[in-house]
Amino acid sequence: MKLDIPENIAEIVPYPPGKPLEELEREYGITDSIKLASNENAWGPSPAAVEAIANVLTGLHRYPDGSSHYLTRALADWLDVDMAEIVLGNGSNEVIEFLVKAFVRAGDEVITSHPSFLMYQKFVQVRGGENVVIPLREMRHDLAAIAGAVNEKTRLIFLDNPNNPCGTLISRQEFGRFLASLPETVIVVLDEAYVDFVDPEERIDVKAYIRNPDGIPAVVALRTFSKAFGLAGLRVGFGIMHRQIADLLHRVRQPFNINLPGQVGALAAIRDPGHYEQTLERTARGRQWLSREVERLGCIAYPSHTNFFLIDVRGDATRLYEAMLHKGVIVRSMKAYGYPDFIRITVGTEAENSRFVAALADCLAESGYTAGN
Numbered sequence: 001m002k003l004d005i006p007e008n009i010a011e012i013v014p015y016p017p018g019k020p021l022e023e024l025e026r027e028y029g030i031t032d033s034i035k036l037a038s039n040e041n042a043w044g045p046s047p048a049a050v051e052a053i054a055n056v057l058t059g060l061h062r063y064p065d066g067s068s069h070y071l072t073r074a075l076a077d078w079l080d081v082d083m084a085e086i087v088l089g090n091g092s093n094e095v096i097e098f099l100v101k102a103f104v105r106a107g108d109e110v111i112t113s114h115p116s117f118l119m120y121q122k123f124v125q126v127r128g129g130e131n132v133v134i135p136l137r138e139m140r141h142d143l144a145a146i147a148g149a150v151n152e153k154t155r156l157i158f159l160d161n162p163n164n165p166c167g168t169l170i171s172r173q174e175f176g177r178f179l180a181s182l183p184e185t186v187i188v189v190l191d192e193a194y195v196d197f198v199d200p201e202e203r204i205d206v207k208a209y210i211r212n213p214d215g216i217p218a219v220v221a222l223r224t225f226s227k228a229f230g231l232a233g234l235r236v237g238f239g240i241m242h243r244q245i246a247d248l249l250h251r252v253r254q255p256f257n258i259n260l261p262g263q264v265g266a267l268a269a270i271r272d273p274g275h276y277e278q279t280l281e282r283t284a285r286g287r288q289w290l291s292r293e294v295e296r297l298g299c300i301a302y303p304s305h306t307n308f309f310l311i312d313v314r315g316d317a318t319r320l321y322e323a324m325l326h327k328g329v330i331v332r333s334m335k336a337y338g339y340p341d342f343i344r345i346t347v348g349t350e351a352e353n354s355r356f357v358a359a360l361a362d363c364l365a366e367s368g369y370t371a372g373n
């Protein structure tokens with residue numbers, strides 16, 4: 001075999017393959033581990049979604065509806081937009097990929113922040129585009145520096161809002177000023193994977209920008225069923241955008257990108273607002289409780305508009321992560337993101353949160369962190 005590997009592909013660092021939970025438990029000799037590492041919904045999917053999925057399993061020999069008609073219609077009603085302004089993806093990840101495929105040629109530039117969601121840069125690399133990476137400033141997107149980095153080669157700007165991993169938010173005013181400072185030729189992608197957890201008063205009015213695009217760059221919002229709706233395993237996300245952009249993204253997608261369980265499960269989840277609202281309420285309560293408890297232990301809890309937040313453990317975060325793992329509590333070390341003393345945790349159920357706090361207390365004491373506690 002003699003492979004002729006394109007340079008841009010050879011340079012890609014593979015996504016670190018996470019081990020299945022069962023393997024991790026065997027390796028560490030633990031049972032009943034809890035995972036607070038991936039910003040998932042701790043309370044599970046809506047029972048209505050589970051039932052809807054169960055009801056279509058005997059129809060799996062058929063291809064799904066390639067237009068995801070009923071799901072798209074339900075989303076359009078829920079969000080008060082047109083069906084032609086929605087594009088569904090296999091997770092919002094896939095809509096990111098569509099955007100890069102549709103708009104980025106080799107050598108074009110795409111602006112992202114660091115740290116932020118890692119997949120933007122990966123798709124750009126695959127396409128042979130150039131990533132222009134702007135560091136966060138005080139844990140927030142540095143909009144002035146981003147605007148300053150725009151040139152005639154810039155095609156897309158990705159802003160996760162709220163930001164992952166910091167949980168910080170761009171205000172409506174900041175976003176309006178930012179758009180006004182940009183050339184109309186770029187597309188600004190607001191990745192709103194966690195927007196459900198944001199106070200409605202503070203959410204950016206994406207629809208207004210999509211409907212009134214004159215004189216400003218196009219805005220695309222990305223949403224997902226993986227977080228507040230508790231359906232990460234189904235892989236359904238979507239984008240809201242001007243119909244002309246949607247038309248282009250439909251040209252680059254596979255015809256059956258949303259599978260049958262995904263279509264009916266997501267549809268049932270939208271029709272179960274009780275589950276969604278309960279998730280938001282429990283998340284807010286859990287985040288408050290956890291923040292108070294970790295501060296009591298001498299750590300610093302950072303405010304967040306999401307279902308996760310950063311904790312400064314005042315010592316090496318990766319060592320602490322390992323120690324927590326031995327106690328069956330899986331969190332995320334932020335060392336690789338440039339915050340060597342920080343962990344990120346996702347809000348869990350009350351029982352999981354209590355177990356996390358107890359394990360953290362033990363590990364901090366064993367590690368000798370947070371002197372004075």
Ligand SMILES: Cc1ncc(COP(=O)(O)O)c(C=O)c1O
Nearest residue numbers: 091092093117164193224226237
């Ligand atoms: C900021 C951000 N965007 C997008 C995603 C991916 O979402 P999906 O599961 O819809 O592909 C994540 C997942 O963690 C995320 O943190």
